Structure formats: structure tokens, C-alpha cells
Amino acid sequence: MLKLKFIISLCALLFSLLTHANSDNTEIKKEVLASFQSLVQASKDLDATHYFEHFNTHKFVGLNSDGTNWNSIEDLSPIINNGFSSIKEVTLLKFTNVKISVIDQNTAILGRVDLSRSNFVQSKRFLIAA
Numbered sequence: 001m002l003k004l005k006f007i008i009s010l011c012a013l014l015f016s017l018l019t020h021a022n023s024d025n026t027e028i029k030k031e032v033l034a035s036f037q038s039l040v041q042a043s044k045d046l047d048a049t050h051y052f053e054h055f056n057t058h059k060f061v062g063l064n065s066d067g068t069n070w071n072s073i074e075d076l077s078p079i080i081n082n083g084f085s086s087i088k089e090v091t092l093l094k095f096t097n098v099k100i101s102v103i104d105q106n107t108a109i110l111g112r113v114d115l116s117r118s119n120f121v122q123s124k125r126f127l128i129a130a
Contacts, residue, residue: 024105025102028102028108029100029102029108032100032102032108032110033098033100033110035054036095036098036110038050038054039051040093040095042054043090043093044090045090046084046085046087046090048077048080048081048084051080051084052073052080055073057073060072060073060076062075062076098110098111099111
């Protein structure tokens, strides 16, 4: 009888931990998605200052679509600043099939379901692969 009570208690504890972890993941996913949407809006607005607010400038590492990487925000800044200044207007910037996978409280992967190209972005709180 004591073993049965122990097993029931253990199952209840594990279930509560899973429920708590799922609710934490839901909140993290919401935070990552909100940050991504804000980054997209900064891109639509061609606002480099707002765009760079989404990055941890001290710990930034980025992977370019051609396989090269940026080891500092200074490597990426000229590309974004020159790119934004050369664009007159963004008429459409849409991301479909966005999926967020939470690794832990500080790491999430943000990507498309069909990841044919990817970039890694480290925000102030999360490391995000997109």
C-alpha cells in the first residue's frame, strides 16, 4: 500500500512539473515571437536603430546564408545600415510557417518549418536560430 501511495505521489509530482514546464515554454515562445515581430517591424520601417536594439551587442554571433559568420555586431552593422539606406520602401515582408522550439529558459530556436537557409541571432535574452 505504501508503494502504491509513493507511485501515485511521484506521478502527480511529475505531472505537475511537466505542466509547469509547458507553461514556462508557452511564455518563452510568446516572448520570442513578440521579439521577432518587433524585429520584423523594425525591418519594415527600415529603422536600423530599432533593429539593433534586438541584439546583445556584447555576445553577438551570426551565421550568414552563404555559410560565413559575423563574429561581432560591427561585422553586421554596415550590411544592415547600407542595406536599409539603399531601400526606398518595404512593401511586403512576410514570414510563414514560423516555429519556435524552446531549449531552455535562455535558448530558443526560431525557424521556418522548411529550413533551407538559416541565421543565428542572439538577442538580449535568447539565442535564436532563424
